[in-house]
Each structure stands twice: as C-alpha cells, then as structure tokens.
Amino acid sequence: xxxxxxxxxANEQDCLAALLQLHNGGRDIDLDPMYFKGGFxxxxxxxxxxxxxxxxxxxxxxxxxxxxxxLESESVSCMVLDPLFLFGIHGKADKYYTSxxxxxxxxxxALEQHYKAILTEARRLLKINGVLTFKCQDYTDSKTxxxxxxxxxxxxxxxxxxxxxSILNIPQTKxxxxxxxxxxxxxxxxxxxVFIKRRQR
Numbered sequence: 291x292x293x294x295x296x297x298x299x300a301n302e303q304d305c306l307a308a309l310l311q312l313h314n315g316g317r318d319i320d321l322d323p324m325y326f327k328g329g330f331x332x333x334x335x336x337x338x339x340x341x342x343x344x345x346x347x348x349x350x351x352x353x354x355x356x357x358x359x360x361l362e363s364e365s366v367s368c369m370v371l372d373p374l375f376l377f378g379i380h381g382k383a384d385k386y387y388t389s390x391x392x393x394x395x396x397x398x399x400a401l402e403q404h405y406k407a408i409l410t411e412a413r414r415l416l417k418i419n420g421v422l423t424f425k426c427q428d429y430t431d432s433k434t435x436x437x438x439x440x441x442x443x444x445x446x447x448x449x450x451x452x453x454x455x456s457i458l459n460i461p462q463t464k465x466x467x468x469x470x471x472x473x474x475x476x477x478x479x480x481x482x483x484v485f486i487k488r489r490q491r
Contacts, residue, residue: 298457303333305458305482306370306423310335313453313484314368314421321369321415323356323408330370340366357407363414368421371408375427375437375480377401398435406444413448416487422450425458427480434474438481450485457481 295312299305310316322330323342331337340361342354354360356371377395395401412422426441428434442452461478 297455298459300459301333302330302458303335305456306330307334309423309454309456309482309484310368313486317368319368319370319423320366321361322372323354323359323369324372325351326372330372338370357404357411359411359415361415364417364420366415366420367417368423369412369416370423370425371412372425373404373408374401375429377429378431401437402440402444405441406448409441409444409448409450413450413487418487418489420487422483422485422487424483424485425480426483428477430474430477434477438483441481441483445483445485449488449490451488452483453486454484455481456484 295308299308306319310319318336319338321340321342322338323340325341325343325346325348327347328337328341341348341351342356342359343351344353344355346353356373374395377400378397395404409424416422422445424441424445426437428437438455446452457479458481459479
C-alpha cells in the first residue's frame with residue numbers, strides 16, 4: 291500500500307517531497323529562482339538544475355530576478371517560489387533572525403506587486419499542466435494580512451488551478467515584539483500552495 295500523506299508537516303523537506311510525489315510524479319523541481327541558501331534541498335529533495343537569486347550565495351546559482359528570467363516560455367515542468375513575506379514592520383521586529391537574514395518588503399503594495407509579477411512570470415515559464423509550489427506566510431504587525439488567501443486569488447486570476455495546500459509548522463519563528471501586548475495569535479506556520487497551469491479558455 292502506498293504512503294498516505296497528511297496536510298501538516300514539521301519540516302520543509304518532508305513537505306516538498308510529499309508534494310513532489312503526489313503532484314509531480316516524484317520528479318525533481320526544475321527551477322528555483324529564489325534559491326537563497328538552498329534550505330529546501332538538505333535532505334529528501336534534490337537541488338533543481340536551474341537555480342537563480344538576486345544575490346547568489348553559491349557559485350552554482352545564477353544572478354537573476356524571479357520577475358523576469360532569461361528562460362524560454364513554457365520550458366519548465368515544475369518550479370518553486372519562496373518570496374519574502376515580511377513588509378513594513380515597525381518596533382523591534384526588524385531585529386529578529388528571520389527579518390534580519392531574509393529581508394523586508396517596503397509595504398503591502400510592494401508585496402502585492404512582487405507576488406503578482408512572479409506569478410505572471412511563473413505562468414509564462416511553465417508548460418501546460420506544469421506544477422508551481424508557492425511558499426507563503428500570513429503576517430501580523432498591528433493587523434493581520436491573510437497572505438495565503440491573496441496568493442490563491444492572484445494565482446487563479448492568472449490561470450492557475452489551486453490543486454493542493456499543505457501547512458508547515460515552524461514554532462521557532464522569531465518575528466515578534468515581546469514588549470507589545472499580544473492581540474493576535476503568533477503565526478508559527480506557513481503554507482505551500484500547489485498550483486497547476488491550465489490552458490486559457
């Protein structure tokens with residue numbers, strides 16, 4: 291009997307490996323244009339053949355912008371996107387590990403523009419029925435932005451079918467200000483959307 295995967299995971303490798311098995315026939319990811327330090331590929335998931343980043347930290351990573359990549363249209367079968375999720379933070383949150391190492395977008399408008407641009411580029415690059423895995427996280431800084439819902443809407447607007455959604459529990463997250471009175475649940479989880487490129491009608 292084949293293994294049945296649940297929707298909640300404790301580490302990225304198990305999550306991605308399950309999604310690739312279910313939705314990509316167990317084949318590898320072809321493209322990661324936001325490679326960063328390659329944290330996705332430390333165990334069960336093989337490094338993609340094509341890796342890009344704005345600031346490469348690895349000699350095998352090519353300098354490139356996920357919003358506009360030097361690749362032919364419909365040349366990729368499976369790709370992953372792991373964009374920044376913090377924006378416009380204040381107080382002391384910018385001193386914590388995640389914000390200081392991964393970066394911060396200026397404001398929500400910058401996040402919206404960036405996410406729409408990378409989804410549009412993913413649509414261009416993927417073959418019909420190609421698989422896009424999109425990692426995102428909701429964010430609270432005085433108010434909550436349900437980013438995963440917005441990503442769904444923006445992807446569907448661009449002709450993607452939302453095939454699956456998994457949750458990664460990351461309780462070690464350090465993005466919060468301990469000096470403030472808590473008014474929202476701390477967001478210690480993120481999401482991995484699986485989108486499929488469909489033909490436009």
